[in-house]
Amino acid sequence: MSSSTPSCFLLNTAMSKAKTQQPAVIHKVIMVGSGGVGKSALTLQFMYDEFVEDYEPTKADSYRKKVVLDGEEVQIDILDTAGQEDYAAIRDNYFRSGEGFLCVFSIKEQESFQATQDFREQILRVKNDENIPFLLVGNMVDLAEQRQVSVDEATKRAQEWKVSYVETSAKTRANVDKVFYDLMREIRSRKMEASRQNNGKQKKKKDSRKKKCVIL
């Protein structure tokens, strides 16, 4: 009871501080892919420029970083999801919060490549948007000698989906920045497009929602 006043005070100061510091634009990126393909490794390499060798399954981590995208200061919010998440309902909730997706597989593991198909479908279903910013990422090119998934194969799938395919190495940092920045650019252009059509669309949406209410 007695502690409420000082913490309230703290809260207020922190609030004003936070408001002044953070850039307005946030791009929300979600890492998806099977377990052990290097989602966390890519994220950590991007965030902290370091490569973590030991593998520990992620539950769901979120990171935020200030970056300069084509001269504009923005924030990137990365949600590193669990490859092993068992519950579709929970995965849906993760996906709903994302604006762009990095769908990662390991080039030395055919199954992880096959799994991307499922992830893609789930994302499309959840976001209900064929043109959602999306990148197919083949990780672990530093271990090219163990390759199981050919570039052709992956590129073919990317073309089917009308997305780009990029090969990365979290270990050597090859293309790591590229995938994140490419995705952010896609997200940015989508947002601009959306804001242009904003007014009409929103009205339509509202109408449909109202109808639903009436039915009930």
Place this chain on the structure above:
Amino acid sequence: MADGLARILSKPKFDAETFIAKLSGDGEDALLDMKANVHMLNDETAKALKQNVYKNYSQFIETAREISILEGEMYQLNHMLNEQKSLMGSMMEMSLVSDRAVVEGPKGEEDQKESPEEETRRNLAFLLERVEGCSNVAEVPGRQLVHDGDLVELDAESHTQLQRVHAFLLNDSLMIATWIPNRRGPMRYRFVGLYELDGLAVVNVRDTGPVKNGFKILMFPESHMYQTDTAKAKRQWLDALEDTKKKKASRDKQKKEAAMRLAEQQLQAALASPGEADMSKSFTDDVEEEPVAMDRDFLQADWLEELPEDLDMYIAQRNFEGAVDQVEKVNEYLTECPKGPALKEFRARIEHRVKQLTDGLMNELQVSPERSLRGGPRAARRAVTQLIRLGRSAQACDLFLRNRSAIIKYNIRQLKFEGATTLYIRCLCGVFFSSLSDTAKEFIKAFPGHHGCFSAFVIWSKQELQSFVSIFRRQVFESKASLSTIADCVQLAKRHCQELSSIGLDLEFSLATLLDTAIQQVVEETRDQITEGIKYRAADDLWRPMNHLSQADCDKYVADIAATGFDIRPYVYDKCFVMLTMNSIQFAKICVTFSDDLLKLYTVELEDFIADSLSSVYKSQVAHIEQSLKSERLNKEHSLILKNAQFLLEVVMARVESFYSDRQVPFPAQLQAINAHFRKLKAMANK
């Protein structure tokens, strides 16, 4: 001399050897003297000891009784202390539960295993206490509090701080509540949202930038970000969430396997209308908005805010009257309150208290072996009165009567079976029926106007009577006592029953029904025995007048018989002869006792049976007389036989008739018929 000796012997420094040595020096006579003296002293001491015991006998008894009472009091004290201890314990838990929940995260599970139900109730009751608007959350059965703590809610986009919240992790969902500013009473938080754990996505927010110790809860369409004070607290939250989700998942899986089809149906239903559920929820929320405000205002009164705490205090102090006063007051107040969720919730809180109160009161009336029953009816009346005020008259009645049963049982057990059966039965009846009438009086005082309870009392009385009769039967009928004893005992019990009818409780007919078969059986047995006896004696009846040899003896005999109610002087002749045979006199005696006993047992239902038994006995004697009259061998004795017959059928029968008229019972036709037999016999003799 003996006094002196006693003094010497009782000296503390008394040395037997020197004493004997000194004594033996004086010679044989002195020794013999001394021996006699010692004997005398011994006798005197024994006598004195006996006298002392007698003198202080009543004191011994009193002391023993005091000790037993003290023992009882100590038991009661012990019980009360234990109760107080548990009260203290529960109070400690009440005030510290939130801290405990955090500290004992994993350890708490063991406790929960021991009594999950209990734990749940307590936890959720505690929720009700603290969180406004969560009554529907606490109502779900099997829900438990797993973890809770203070969090700061952040804006998910900008990471700016929004508000302080308190989160409660339940075993199937996560409940978020905000702090109530300017809180009054025990309510600290206001309910904000409840999120089902399945589908709830938890995201660990890495410490990048200014925000530390954050985590997100994604639950479409909402997403919330929270912040803990320390990294450790965050770790606990994430682990607890993960763990609980896993447990819930495995629990759900088990349930699913158990009821596969049902689950499938539900799943389909849920898939079919996820949006609908959301919409309907928001719709009802809107509707309820207004009354919420109304009843919340209504509940704003100071004394209402403090009521739950006051009630707790009253219960802890065992001030049951005060607590019930408060409950009545609030109930009266709340009837005017507009209906709404806040009222419902407040009511739930009060109900919880009332339940505790009721439990406490019931405990008061509970019969437990370690508890002394000395409190008696007055102590019980207090608890009963309060329970009635709480509207629990049925339970109060039940417990009250059970308490009384225990007291009766205890009192009966205190009786020692010693001496004559009648004596014991007298004590038994005294204890039982006075307890019964006490209870009845107490009951009328305790439950005035609760007419429904009176039938319960009547039923209870009947049950008690049954158990009384079973003791009675065991002592009286199964002990092979004589019919006279049995008749006396039955009469005693009946008389007590009649006394009860003065307070409006008539158990006489029940008693009669319960004893009926046993009585019939014992009467039949006795009747058969008597008939056997008659036949046996008839076989060697020589019809000789009694010869008492001297007038003194004869007078003595006549006086003896007169004591049983017969004047046989008219039958005396020649100073020492009596015209009646031994057999006739014996029959007369038996007949009188038998009829007396039977009439003691008289009830309207048994009327015919009694008359039949009596007449059958009579008939067998008459048959003997008839037989004798017909006998050639006894031709000479006709006048004597007739004299005897006249005695039996007129004098003795008249006496039997007088028993009937004493009890204002009409003389039965069966016996009248026998009475008329005499003329027939006379005619037969004259033939």
